[in-house]
Amino acid sequence: xxxxxxxxxxxxxxxxxxxxxxxxxxxxxxxxxxxxxxxxxxxxxxxxxxxxxxxxxxxxxxxxxxxxxxxxxxxxxxxxxxxxxxxxxxxxxxxxxxxxxxxxxxxxxxxxxxxxxxxxxxxxxxxxxxxxxxxxxxxxxxxxxxxxxxxxxxxxxxxxxxxxxxxxxxxxxxxxxxxxxxxxxxxxxxxxxxxxxxxxxxxxxxxxxxxxxxxxxxxxxxxxxxxxxxxxxxxx
Numbered sequence: 001x002x003x004x005x006x007x008x009x010x011x012x013x014x015x016x017x018x019x020x021x022x023x024x025x026x027x028x029x030x031x032x033x034x035x036x037x038x039x040x041x042x043x044x045x046x047x048x049x050x051x052x053x054x055x056x057x058x059x060x061x062x063x064x065x066x067x068x069x070x071x072x073x074x075x076x077x078x079x080x081x082x083x084x085x086x087x088x089x090x091x092x093x094x095x096x097x098x099x100x101x102x103x104x105x106x107x108x109x110x111x112x113x114x115x116x117x118x119x120x121x122x123x124x125x126x127x128x129x130x131x132x133x134x135x136x137x138x139x140x141x142x143x144x145x146x147x148x149x150x151x152x153x154x155x156x157x158x159x160x161x162x163x164x165x166x167x168x169x170x171x172x173x174x175x176x177x178x179x180x181x182x183x184x185x186x187x188x189x190x191x192x193x194x195x196x197x198x199x200x201x202x203x204x205x206x207x208x209x210x211x212x213x214x215x216x217x218x219x220x221x222x223x224x225x226x227x228x229x230x231x232x233x234x235x236x
């Protein structure tokens with residue numbers, strides 16, 4: 001009887017571990033980019049190859065900044081949550097990426113102060129490192145009131161907008177570029193950058209939209225009060 005109970009418990013644990021692991025997608029600021037898969041939770045660890053934008057991974061264990069993942073070719077390692085789409089709205093899944101980076105300057109109340117660079121778009125997110133007032137960073141995107149930035153050492157993370165001074169307008173893809181629905185009689189605007197995402201609305205051929213950002217083959221657009229994504233081949 002005891003053996004049966006033990007076997008049942010083990011079966012439940014295995015089933016739970018399978019259920020707990022979730023398939024996600026690597027999301028980088030630029031579609032042509034790549035990142036290292038680390039053998040430990042930190043940049044000091046050796047690499048286990050690279051991951052590219054759009055690669056599928058299974059999250060085995062979620063951490064506050066780094067998560068353990070398994071790739072489609074069975075490699076295991078660690079990736080920052082920042083680069084895993086779907087792991088939380090504060091990370092890649094909630095960020096608008098700019099088509100071109102521009103320079104920002106860290107600003108604090110006192111010149112000797114520093115500000116935290118965080119692993120997600122929120123004050124409760126884990127601290128990656130600190131940045132001194134006056135430090136220059138590349139601005140890669142935005143998530144609400146948080147900017148996705150890259151330091152001079154190549155470290156990426158989020159900084160609250162009140163601690164960052166940026167050039168007005170910059171050179172980001174969030175400028176008001178216009179596009180027109182073409183190549184079909186009507187096209188669906190999606191809630192996210194996927195053909196399987198929920199439909200926001202349907203736009204007729206010739207409809208003008210405002211392009212907010214371009215990420216790979218999907219463009220984030222605005223039509224009236226509605227915002228969503230349209231596959232680029234349907235726009236000109």
